Every structure is written in structure tokens, then in C-alpha cells.
Amino acid sequence: MTGTEPAATRIDTSRPHPARVYDWFLGGKDNYPVDEELGRHIMSIDNRAKHVARTNRWFMHRVTRWLAGRAGVRQYLDIGTGIPTEPNLHQLAQAVAPESRIVYTDNDPIVLTHAEALLRSHPDGVTDYIQADVRDPDRILDQARKILDFEQPIALSLVALLHFVGDEDGPLDLVGRLVDALPSGSHLVISQLTADFDPLGVQRGVEMYAAGGVTLAPRSLDAFGRFFEGLEVVEPGIVQLTQWHPELGVDEVHDGDEAVSLYGAVGRKP
Template sequence: MTARLRTDVAHNARVWNYWLGGKDNYPVDRAVGDHVTGLYPSIGEVARADRAFLGRSVTYLAGEAGIRQFLDVGTGLPTADNTHEVAQRIAPDARVVYVDNDPVVLAHARALLTGSPEGATEYVDADAHRPEEIVAAMTGTLDPSRPVAVMMLGILNFVLDTDRARTIVRTLMDAVPPGSHLVLTHPTLELGGEGNAEAMAFWNENAEPPITARSRAEFASFLDGLEILEPGIVSCARWRADGTERAVAQFGAVARKP
């Protein structure tokens, strides 16, 4: 069941939208977003770097890697260059399933996330904490016998227990065949992000859902059993970028299921 829309408590999807310059947010989201920015001024840069990483990774997957199916878990509010737009620009027959459980995201996704006639773009109302439901729902649009790119950008940080987060990743990756890829980003207190600790504490007291940072070793554990592509685990701002980007405190990686 979709959660009731609340406009009295800041929500990640809407605050993230605010940091990206969008208009799909409420006063409480802007207030919390501004306070977090005051505590951690580079948060907007992190949001933009994460979005740019999505574009580069999907461009690689739909192009060089030949992936034609994408499962985007934790979609967030639509903005420029969403997963299906990037993928279908390269491969019009690409099929994309978005997954989220926020009612505002649901409403916008159904209205805006429409893809090419040759491909398919669908939305699944499901919680990342219940990956079995995601697997069951995605098979209506995606062919589980063909490789799938599982996109989990900035979503595992809302799964506070690391063992449970690993189980979620394993469940999703066990459901897709060899040749599939996992695309991850995750906030960290490393990479110059030590100042984010106070901002995260404020967030957890004033917004939902609660969030956690993780170390490089914890992030790497989500990729166990997969082949991590070059350049490995890096700041998402620097994954296959032009070399001029400033690192942000957000790990990024793409890995292939052998």
C-alpha cells in the first residue's frame, strides 16, 4: 500500500529535487534542505554529481555494454535525463522499470516517465526493503533471462542495517542472469565527507526516511561476487569523467555479474 502523502515532514525525494533545482517540493523540504546545506555546503554538488554519474553509467551500459533492460530502484522525482531518456536515446528499444514507494514520486512518474514507442517504460510501486516484490513486479516488463542493469543510486543509505542491505542487493542480483550489471552510489564520511555527520544527524531528527553513511569496505561488500569495472570504487563525480571534476563524498561503482 502506498504511504499517505505528508507535507509536514521533509522527504528525501522532494529535498533531493530541491537541491537539483526542481519545483516539486514543499516549504518543509526547502527549510530542511537549506539547513542541511548550511551544515554541509557541498550537498548540492553531491546531488548533481550523482545525477551526472547516472548519465555516464547508463550511456556506457546502453552503448558499449549493449544492455537493453534497466531496473531503477529508488527512482526519486523525475528530472532531466532520467534513466529511460538516456538509455532510449542510445537504444530506442531499451526497457526500463522504475521502482519507488513515495506517493509524490508515483504521481509524477506516471505522468512524466514515458518512453519511446520501440521500448517500454513502467513504474512499480514497491519498497526497496522488500526486494522479492520488486523481482515479481519487474518480470511484467523485463525479461529475466536477458541481462538487466540494476540501478541503485542513493538508495541503500536508507537501509540502515548493512546485512539487510547486502541481502537486498543479493536478492535482486540473483534474479538476473550473467551479463547483468549493478550500478551503485552511496554517501560516505570518507572522501572529504567528514563534515556530513552533523548534517545526517539533523536529517534523521527532522526528515524521512533516516539515512546512514558507509565506509569504502562496507560499500565494496555490496559488490561481492561481481566484477567491478574500471575505474573501480571512486567518488561518483570521477567515474569515467573527464578528470576535471572535484571529488564528492559519494562512492560510485559499476559491476558486472559474471
């Protein structure tokens, strides 16, 4: 650890946190009763919620394999990391290119308590962790520059993060500030909740998260596409998650052909 986390942290167990609810969906143990309660409530409405969480995780796996392999990316800035669930991004990237450098970022103090798992880098590479919120891009960039070379391409990963950032917080501007700092040849990776496929089910999810004090902001195809303006969206474009390079999937078990309510895409900065 390089000292990039705040000196004092406090885990709030009085209200659910997206990272911990996601951990519960993935079968993890690093969550609290309030997180499990919300997760079970969501499952009572949509029994595919755990599968959706796994599908999102698999998307991250496929994207990282593509970035490290076909795109030749050797640096990663992963914001909204979540509680470590193996394989982590650095394990996937360094399996292809051991010299890869990865900076993880999350705003939940519980992730900090498990950051050791995120820092088990291949000896030829580097991993680091920043405790920060995507709403503070200047802090993230300032700390990331201590590890990453901003003269060389970087993959900015915002997987299952931006639907927890309401429009009132200016997510387009936040992403724009981060992308503007990246050099040519960098990539932007996003997965995002949408109501385009199942409006009623997603609205119920929004209401359940709101009852727990958590913002959930689904976005349409057009709204999602705005995050990639000025970038070259790589094939197969903006698609439902399972349609993004399925040939790169390893040990994935999908529940039929039904679409999950998540879009995913990768954009390259010219």
C-alpha cells in the same frame, strides 16, 4: 501505467522525504516546505550540497550512457527513482537504443503523481513504474517480471538509495536477493554516501537528517565494496563519483577538484 502501484496513496508532508529533498537540491518544484527546510538547513552547514546532488545525477547519466553503449544493456530496473528530472534514465538509454525497457521504482507517493513523465517511452521501447520499497524486493521482482525478461541481462540501478537504508534493515541481504534474481551479464550500479573524505561534514548531515526522521547511513570503502562481492567490478573500479568515466560527461560543471562524499561503482554478474 500497468496497474503496478497500490490502489491508495498518501503523501506525508509532515516530515521530509529523501526524494523531495533531492528534488529541492536539483532545483525542482515538487517538494514541500518541510523538505525545503531540511535542504536549507543542510546548505547552511555545507553550501556544496546542491552540487553534490547534481554530481550524483551526472554519475547516473554517465553510467547509463556506458551501459547502453559500451555494455549493450537493453533492460533497466531503477530502484529509488526519485521525482522525474530530465533527462531521465529511460531518455538516456533509449537515445542510444530505442528498444530499451525500463522499470522505475520508488516508495514516495509523490513520484507516482509524476510517473507520467517516466512513462513517455520511445515507441520502440517500454517504460513502467512500480510504487514499492527496496525493503520489499520480492514485490519489486514480481512486478518487474511483467515488463522485463529475466532471461536477458538487466541493469539494476540503486543510485543514492542505500544510504537511506540503515544496517538494521539488512541492505546487503536486500541487494543480494535482487542480484541473485538477475541473469548472467547483468550489472549492478550503486552510488553511496561515505564519511571517508569529510567525516565531520557528513556526520552533521547524518544528524540533520535524523532530526527530520530520516535515516542516513554513510559507509566506508570496505563496507561499500561488500555490495559487489561475487561481481566483476568494471573499470575504473570503486571510486569517488567524479572519477567514474568522466569522458562520458556532457554539460557537467564541476566546482573545482574537491572530492564529493560519494562512492560509485558498476559490477557485472558473471
